[in-house]
Amino acid sequence: xxxxxxxxxxxxxxxxxxxxxxxxxxxxxxxxxxxxxxxxxxxxxxxxxxxxxxxxxxxxxxxxxxxxxxxxxxxxxxxxxxxxxxxxxxxxxxxxxxxxxxxxxxxxxxxxxxxxxxxxxxxxxxxxxxxxxxxxxxxxxxxxxxxxxxxxxxxxxxxxxxxxxxxxxxxxxxxxxxxxxxxxxxxxxxxxxxxxxxxxxxxxxxxxxxxxxxxxxxxxxxxxxxxxxxxxxxxxxxxxxxxxxxxxxxxxxxxxxxxxxxxxxxxxxxxxxxxxxxxxxxxxxxxxxxxxxxxxxxxxxxxxxxxxxxxxxxxxxxxxxxxxxxxxxxxxxxxxxxxxxxxxxxxxxxxxxxxxxxxxxxxxxxxxxxxxxxxxxxxxxxxxxxxxxxx
Amino acid sequence: xxxxxxxxxxxxxxxxxxxxxxxxxxxxxxxxxxxxxxxxxxxxxxxxxxxxxxxxxxxxxxxxxxxxxxxxxxxxxxxxxxxxxxxxxxxxxxxxxxxxxxxxxxxxxxxxxxxxxxxxxxxxxxxxxxxxxxxxxxxxxxxxxxxxxxxxxxxxxxxxxxxxxxxxxxxxxxxxxxxxxxxxxxxxxxxxxxxxxxxxxxxxxxxxxxxxxxxxxxxxxxxxxxxxxxxxxxxxxxxxxxxxxxxxxxxxxxxxxxxxxxxxxxxxxxxxxxxxxxxxxxxxxxxxxxxxxxxxxxxxxxxxxxxxxxxxxxxxxxxxxxxxxxxxxxxxxxxxxxxxxxxxxxxxxxxxxxxxxxxxxxxxxxxxxxxxxxxxxxxxxxxxxxxxxxxxxx
Numbered sequence: 032x033x034x035x036x037x038x039x040x041x042x043x044x045x046x047x048x049x050x051x052x053x054x055x056x057x058x059x060x061x062x063x064x065x066x067x068x069x070x071x072x073x074x075x076x077x078x079x080x081x082x083x084x085x086x087x088x089x090x091x092x093x094x095x096x097x098x099x100x101x102x103x104x105x106x107x108x109x110x111x112x113x114x115x116x117x118x119x120x121x122x123x124x125x126x127x128x129x130x131x132x133x134x135x136x137x138x139x140x141x142x143x144x145x146x147x148x149x150x151x152x153x154x155x156x157x158x159x160x161x162x163x164x165x166x167x168x169x170x171x172x173x174x175x176x177x178x179x180x181x182x183x184x185x186x187x188x189x190x191x192x193x194x195x196x197x198x199x200x201x202x203x204x205x206x207x208x209x210x211x212x213x214x215x216x217x218x219x220x221x222x223x224x225x226x227x228x229x230x231x232x233x234x235x236x237x238x239x240x241x242x243x244x245x246x247x248x249x250x251x252x253x254x255x256x257x258x259x260x261x262x263x264x265x266x267x268x269x270x271x272x273x274x275x276x277x278x279x280x281x282x283x284x285x286x287x288x289x290x291x292x293x294x295x296x297x298x299x300x301x302x303x304x305x306x307x308x309x310x311x312x313x314x315x316x317x318x319x320x321x322x323x324x325x326x327x328x329x330x331x332x333x334x335x336x337x338x339x340x341x342x343x344x345x346x347x348x349x350x351x352x353x354x355x356x357x358x359x360x361x362x363x364x365x366x367x368x369x370x371x372x373x374x375x376x377x378x379x380x381x382x383x384x385x386x387x388x389x390x391x392x393x394x395x396x397x398x399x400x401x402x403x404x405x406x407x408x409x410x411x412x413x414x415x416x417x418x419x420x421x422x
Numbered sequence: 423x424x425x426x427x428x429x430x431x432x433x434x435x436x437x438x439x440x441x442x443x444x445x446x447x448x449x450x451x452x453x454x455x456x457x458x459x460x461x462x463x464x465x466x467x468x469x470x471x472x473x474x475x476x477x478x479x480x481x482x483x484x485x486x487x488x489x490x491x492x493x494x495x496x497x498x499x500x501x502x503x504x505x506x507x508x509x510x511x512x513x514x515x516x517x518x519x520x521x522x523x524x525x526x527x528x529x530x531x532x533x534x535x536x537x538x539x540x541x542x543x544x545x546x547x548x549x550x551x552x553x554x555x556x557x558x559x560x561x562x563x564x565x566x567x568x569x570x571x572x573x574x575x576x577x578x579x580x581x582x583x584x585x586x587x588x589x590x591x592x593x594x595x596x597x598x599x600x601x602x603x604x605x606x607x608x609x610x611x612x613x614x615x616x617x618x619x620x621x622x623x624x625x626x627x628x629x630x631x632x633x634x635x636x637x638x639x640x641x642x643x644x645x646x647x648x649x650x651x652x653x654x655x656x657x658x659x660x661x662x663x664x665x666x667x668x669x670x671x672x673x674x675x676x677x678x679x680x681x682x683x684x685x686x687x688x689x690x691x692x693x694x695x696x697x698x699x700x701x702x703x704x705x706x707x708x709x710x711x712x713x714x715x716x717x718x719x720x721x722x723x724x725x726x727x728x729x730x731x732x733x734x735x736x737x738x739x740x741x742x743x744x745x746x747x748x749x750x751x752x753x754x755x756x757x758x759x760x761x762x763x764x765x766x767x768x769x770x771x772x773x774x775x776x777x778x779x780x781x782x783x784x785x786x787x788x789x790x791x792x793x794x795x796x797x798x799x800x801x802x803x804x805x806x807x808x809x810x811x812x813x814x815x816x
Binding site: 294330 | 561649660686763
């Protein structure tokens with residue numbers, strides 16, 4: 032796809048932080064910086080705390096933005112509800128009258144497809160490995176998504192099953208791991224990591240020489256952080272030879288989202304050992320600054336975090352889920368523990384920390400990631416390939 | 423109210439209870455017990471103003487005058503809606519015009535303070551009975567209602583010492599103005615359950631006569647900590663003894679996402695045949711008899727009626743050092759372990775399994791204690807002794 036190719040339209044449900052949005056942000060960022068990448072525009076139904084990040088990567092329109100100053104919103108603020116709705120519909124129709132590819136990484140945006148122009152295409156729906164939202168769609172919106180999608184990208188076998196169950200033709204479903212890009216990974220040398228650790232010491236009181244277990248994800252009970260505080264509580268009771276700290280990286284989370292997590296940390300008496308970071312650094316900076324990535328979720332694996340940690344040579348620990356798709360970590364890069372066995376996870380954290388401490392190589396070294404077999408499949412080019420018209 | 427005629431003002435002050443609902447949650451059940459005792463033992467006129475209705479409506483109507491007004495509408499949904507909202511609230515509030523200005527308003531739970539919007543300028547005394555801890559006050563209660571709750575009341579009743587501590591330490595309510603009155607139940611209810619009903623309930627979860635049934639009753643939400651309950655079950659059932667133990671959580675909504683998550687965890691942990699999620703029951707006292715041990719895994723709970731009902735059935739109570747329940751359990755009516763020490767909780771369950779005599783002895787302590795402190799016949803007059811003087815005319 033050359034620079035003169037039609038603009039790719041990206042349709043999103045909301046701009047609240049989520050793993051699908053994280054993957055989409057990686058794609059947008061790649062499009063912004065990579066030579067020859069397509070131009071992209073974003074249309075989102077609702078705003079969110081990640082809006083600034085999205086806008087920094089691509090021109091962005093939010094359809095229902097209570098804080099916005101679009102003409103329909105101004106008319107609505109003046110109290111003219113019906114004219115505002117008519118103006119909004121006309122504005123949307125104009126924006127969606129496109130001839131280029133349409134990427135729908137979030138099924139919550141499916142309702143926008145009702146107004147998509149007839150010449151648009153191909154339309155590519157993307158169901159991510161950790162969540163699809165397809166089952167929660169209004170049936171009318173699910174129908175339009177199935178009718179308009181020329182291609183489906185899925186992040187796991189389970190998502191492929193969901194797509195076909197919804198009506199997608201099996202030969203239109205393509206498996207592609209969730210995206211990540213690590214711009215500037217080459218700059219993550221020991222000096223950079225020392226800077227990050229110094230920041231953590233200043234903000235959270237984590238000693239620069241303390242062992243650090245990191246977890247990542249937004250805070251949504253029953254999804255993440257699930258067992259993070261329990262793991263921390265058990266692990267910090269064990270002798271790890273180094274003072275052991277835990278850091279939850281909740282990129283873009285609001286204080287209200289974090290309230291339950293902070294409640295548990297406080298009531299478990301772990302304020303000085305468990306810390307929450309909300310986005311001064313990219314999550315992978317903090318994963319790199321830690322000794323081990325603890326995937327504390329019980330409901331499903333977190334492939335983006337797993338891959339980021341693996342690329343940087345940080346071991347990953349996760350709860351085993353027999354029969355589920357593999358957690359996308361190469362042998363030797365991580366360890367599963369029995370599901371719900373917090374003791375076993377705590378033991379694994381301590382073992383990982385000791386192992387790194389005993390590593391005769393520089394403990395701040397980073398793997399190059401060059402030998403990761405899946406690396407070519409996760410970059411922007413792999414996704415752009417799927418956005419090309421069928422030959 | 424009939425037609426558009428406004429009610430006439432009562433000729434004597436009443437005790438007006440403001441309730442968030444008249445459903446089967448703890449505070450309305452508490453209120454139902456109190457109203458029954460007041461009706462039988464005093465001549466104080468009462469009424470209940472509830473924001474929402476619920477399954478207990480007939481019982482409340484049999485005890486007092488019940489007015490279900492509906493939630494005030496605090497959100498401006500579109501331009502021009504605020505005057506309409508005000509008008510609607512004024513219309514609802516007009517149904518309370520007959521409240522005597524010297525009546526005592528009794529806010530039964532923090533959430534009920536929303537009903538104060540219907541009587542914003544009430545000149546009489548106001549009592550706030552707080553059953554909530556941090557989650558209820560800090561997390562769930564909207565800021566406007568927090569302002570109402572902490573600005574207006576003249577007197578404070580706390581459902582446990584833990585609630586009193588929270589009000590004093592985090593909300594600056596003068597400690598000397600807070601009265602602690604623990605919850606009340608009808609302690610005779612479990613004894614009236616037939617043995618064959620108990621056997622039927624145990625049969626529902628395939629628990630044989632020799633099995634230990636570890637149970638709890640609550641809605642499924644983060645505060646009640648079903649995540650820790652399923653972890654407890656896995657830890658006990660994967661123990662070296664391979665014990666014959668069943669775990670039952672009564673009070674679930676099968677359609678909820680939490681049920682799916684818990685079933686997933688139980689399945690992946692290999693304990694699905696011993697981990698049971700049971701729908702809401704209108705026979706909690708029967709389930710308490712079906713349990714052998716009552717576990718309260720809640721992250722915080724002010725003083726749950728369910729645990730008292732279990733105690734009334736002679737079941738020991740196991741809880742975290744969180745919320746008000748440790749005040750009841752002490753060191754002899756069950757066990758209290760540090761939050762979130764699931765290992766320690768599992769050890770207690772295993773100890774109770776291995777030593778039925780100790781389990782029964784602690785259950786008897788619990789049964790005696792709940793009868794001495796929490797039966798309606800004991801707790802209601804104690805509350806009335808404090809409350810009565812605040813009612814202007816008795």
